[in-house]
Amino acid sequence: MLAEIGLASLALALLLALYAAAVCLLGIRAGDETLLRSGRNAALLTFPAILLATAALVLALMTEQYQMSYVWSVTDPQTPAIYRFTALWGSQRGSLLFWSLLLSLFTFGAIALNWRGEARLMPYAIAAMMATLAFFLGLSLLLENPFERWWILPDMPEARQVVETALIPPGAIAPARENLAASATGLNPLLRHFGMIIHPPMLYLGFVGFTIPFAFALAALASGDLSTGWIKATRRWTLIAWVFLSLGLILGGRWAYDVLGWGGYWGWDPVENAAFLPWLVGTAFIHSVMIQEKRGMLKTWNMALVIATFSAVMFGTFATRSGVIESVHSFARSEVGFPMLAFWSLMTLIALILLLWRWQRGELRGERQFANLLSRETMFVLNNVIFMALFAAIFWGSFGLPIISELFIGVEVTIGPATFEFFVVPLFVAMYILMGIAPLSAWGSTSARRLGKAIAMPFSLTILSVLLLMMAGTGAAVSIFGYGVALFAGYVALFEIYRGARARHRGLNENWMRAVTALFRRNQRRYGGYIVHLGVTVIGIGVIGSTVFQTEAQHTLARGETLAIKDYGLRYDDFIRAQAVDGRMMNIAELTVLRNGAHVARIRPRVDDYPDMPMTIAGAHSTLENDFYVLLIGGNRERATFRIYINPLVNLVWWGGIVLIIGTVIAAYPKVVPARRVRKREAESPKQPGGVLL
C-alpha cells in the first residue's frame, strides 16, 4: 500500500509540475491572470504531493517493508532506527526523491514570499523551477524509482522469476518477507556516521537552493525586467543556498576526517571538487551582485555568474550521480548520467541564449564604468577574477584535462593533490589579501594615501603577530607568511567592526555593547559579511596548521608499553572484543593519552567487523591546539599496531565553519521594518504590501 501511495503521489507531483510550467508560460503569452494563478497553485501543490511520497518511503524504511527494493537495498533487520531514517538519502533512488522534496520546498517558499512583490518575474521563475523539478521527478519515476518492489513470476524460467517493478506484473506473487529480510543488504557502513546523517541534506539544500536565483535570473532575462528586482528577490535565497553548501562541504570534510581514516579532510577527489565548484562561483556572485546593487554595474557578468552557479550545480550532480567519474564518493554507475548531461546542457544553453540576446540589444549595459584601480568595485572584480581562476584551475584538473586528453591523445591524463595545491595556494593567498584590502576601499574611487591609512592598523597587527610567531619558532617562513595573510584578512574584519562601533560610541554616546549590536542590526549584510570573513580566516589558519605541521607515525606497542611522540605519550592498556546492539563485533583498543607525563584522556580506537568489510573508527583527543588522532591497525591483547596523527589547529577548520554560518545567518536574517516606516513607504508607493521583510 505504501508503494502505491508513494507512486501515485510522485506521478501526481510530476503532472502538477508539468502543468504549472506549461500554464505559466501560456498565461504569460495570453496575459491571462487566471492561468497564472492556476499555475502558481499547481506549483505550490507539488510540495505536499512529494512530501506524501517521501513520507511513504520513510514509513516503508521504518517499518521494514523489504518487498520494496530500495528498503531491501539500504537497510536490514539490524539497522538502528536513526539509520533507517537517514537511509532515505543513503542511495541514488531515495536521495533523488529527497532532492525533489527539497526543491519543491524551496519553490514553495520562493512563491509564497515573492508572488506579490515580484509579480512580473514570478510566472517565468515558476516555469523554470517547475521544469527543473519535473526533470528530477521524471528521473525518479522512469529510471530510479524508489517504489519498485520485488515480485516472483512463477510461470517464467527460473533465471527470470524474480523481477523488480513499480507496477504489479500479471500473475506476480510477493516474495516471503523473512527471505527478503535475511538477504537485505543494509546501509553501507561508511555512511553510518553523524557527518553522513547531515552532510548530504546540507549539500542538497545548497545545490537545490541555487535553483531559485537561477530561476529568477532566467525570469528577468525572459521578461525583460532587468532592474535589480530579481537580485533583491533572490539575495536571501542565495545566501541560504550558499550557507547550506558551505555547511555541506565542511561536514563532508568532517566525515572524511572521522571515517576514512587517513588523518585528512580534503583529498581533491573529483566529486569533492564537483561540489566545491558551485561554491566558488556562488561566492563570486554574492560579492559581485553588490556592485550591481550599489553602482548599477556588471549586469551581464552577474547574470553569467548565476547561470554558471546553476550550471556547476547541475554538473556536480551529474558528476556525482552518473558514476562516470572515478571517485570514492560516486553512486553506482547509473542510467541517469545521459539525461542529466542533456538537461544540464539544455538549461545552460537556454540561459546563455537569453543572456546573449539581451546583451546584444544593449539592455544589460552598466550605468557606470570602472574609473579607479583602487575603488571597491575594482577590488570586488579582482575578487571575482580570483574565484573564477580557482574555478578554472579546479575544473581543469578534475574534468577538463582528463576529458580533453582522452579526446585528443586517446589517454586520460590526470593530476594529483600536489598539483591541485600548486594551483590553488597562490590563488588563495591572493584571495585572503583582497579579503583584507577590499573592505577598506571606497565605492567610486579611493586614493592610495587614504587606503594606506586605513590599512595601517590591521597591517601593523599582522606584522606584530608574524614577529610573535617567528619568536615562538613557528616553522618555515612560508607557513608564517600564510598565517600572516590569513590574519591580515581577519584583523581587517575586526578593525572594521571596531571602527563602526567606535563611531557610534563617540557620535551617539552609546555604550560599546549597544553600539556593536546597533551596528550589526543597521547593516546586517556588511557586518554579517565581516563575521563570515572572520570564519574564513579561522578556517585558513586551521588548514595551514593541520596540513603543514601534521605529524604522522605508526608503531606496534606491547600491552602496558608507552610510546613517546612529541610532548605526548600513548600507553596501550587493553584490547576488548565486544558486540554492538546491531550484532557487529567491535575490536576496541583501550589507550591512555599522556601529555608531559600527565594523564589527559582515555581513547578507544576500534575496528568494527561488518559482514562485507571492516570499518576503522579513530580515537581522538581533541583540543583547540591540536587533535591527537589514533587508528587501530590490528593486533591482539598482547600487542597492537597503531597509526598516530597529531593534527595542529585542525579543530579551527570546524570552528571557523561555525563562525562562517553565524555570519551568514546575521547577513541573511530577515529584517522586520517598523510599522512607522512601512506606513511611510506605503504612502510613497501605494502598491507596496502592508508588512515587509527586507
Next chain:
Amino acid sequence: MTEITWAKPKYPRKAKGSERLKFLAGGGLILASVIYLLVSGTLQGARYFITVDDLLQDGAYRGKTVRISGAVDGESIEYDSENAIIRFEIVNIASEFDDLASALQAALADPAASRLSILVEDEAIPDLLQHEAQAILTGALEADGIFRASELLLKCPSRFEETSPEGLSAIPEHN
C-alpha cells in the same frame, strides 16, 4: 503582467583612456599569470591514466609516474604492520565494460590476464582493500617489476551496487 519597467541608463560615466589602459594591462597580467600557473602545474604534475597491459607492454612508461587501475586479488594482500608496508597484486581490467563489478570478477577469473605486484609504503591498510575491489594507483613501475604507489584509491562496486535477492520463496497473497 509582463510589462517592461527597465529603462536604459542615461549617461554612463566613462573611464579615462589612461585608466582603461591600466585596467587592460592589469587584466592581461592576471590572465597571463593564471595561464602560466595552469600550464606549468599541468606539465609538472600530469600523469597518464593507463591499464596494467599498457604499462607492462609499453617500455616508455617504465619509471614514469602514471595512474593505473586494476582488480585487487584478495589472496595476495600482505600487510607488514611493523613497517606500514602494503603488498598486493592487481589484475588488468578490460578497458571497455558495462558493469564494473562484473568486469572485476571477470578479470580475476581470467588466468591469462596480466598481473602486477604493488607496494605501498608508510600507509595504514585501507578498509576497502579487499578481493574484487578496484584499485586506482599513482606511482611508477620500477626496474624490479614492482609498482611503487604513492596514492591508493579503492572502490568496491559489488558492495555498493544493488543486486537481486536470492533464494526467495513466494507467499500466496500480495502485500
